[in-house]
Amino acid sequence: MTDIDKLDDEGLALRLKETGDQRYFAELMRRHERKILKKCKSYVKQDEASEDLMQEVMIKLFLRIKDFRSEAKFSTWLFTIIHSTCIDYLRKHKKNVHSIITEKLSDEVAEIVDTEEEVTEAMSEKILEELLNHMTPEEKMLLLLKYKEKHQIKDIQLTLNLSESAVKMRLKRAKEKINKLYYKHRQ
The missing domain is CATH 1.10.1740.10 (RNA polymerase sigma factor, region 2, helix turn helix motif)
Structure with missing residues (x-):
């Protein structure tokens, strides 16, 4: 060795x-x-x-x-x-970059949404499609890093040269957007 x-x-x-x-x-x-x-x-x-x-x-x-x-x-x-x-x-x-990112994140919507009920695949894709039209590339990358790739906040912070609070706040806002869209589509 x-x-x-x-x-x-x-x-x-x-x-x-x-x-x-x-x-x-x-x-x-x-x-x-x-x-x-x-x-x-x-x-x-x-x-x-x-x-x-x-x-x-x-x-x-x-x-x-x-x-x-x-x-x-x-x-x-x-x-x-x-x-x-x-x-x-x-x-x-x-x-279509949106459809690629939607596909990559669709499995993670259930983890991001604050609900006890199961989030259907169709609902996930509908939410993500609408959401991704309103998100910045940085927000999309943060969601992919945290929820799809399972990277720690500290690693995301250091890699993107952001403060820990900035990463947490941006993830929180993105998660809030997803939850708002989920409840809008549920009705």
Whole structure:
């Protein structure tokens, strides 16, 4: 077992940032290549485009490693790069970004809505479709990070360079919007 094998992702990213040594980058890619490809595919649904996007994410990761803050989780930081790269691709190719994000968040609506009753899939999609038309890209990413990807508030805060209270307040507002729409559609 080499020294590289003993490092966690944050340690590898920090060493890569400090030294520029390609071995650290190669190890990060070895650990995350399949995950990056799977996430890209969940956005674009095409093998060839997913592979191209994975390559683009890897390039961006290498070029932006200087922006990585070591107190943040690497996986949260990586997800933001994957998300923005895929959304940019969808926009350039005139894909319906709203429907992709709706699909990604639809399973989480039941967790976000404050109700004891079951939230139907049709209701989830209706709420999200309306909601996403009124949300900023940042709010959408916050919801994906927190509810779909299950990242901790602290990691989101550090990755997006926001205060903890700002992250909590923005999530609270987004959750309130979802609840308001849920009760509006229920009637």
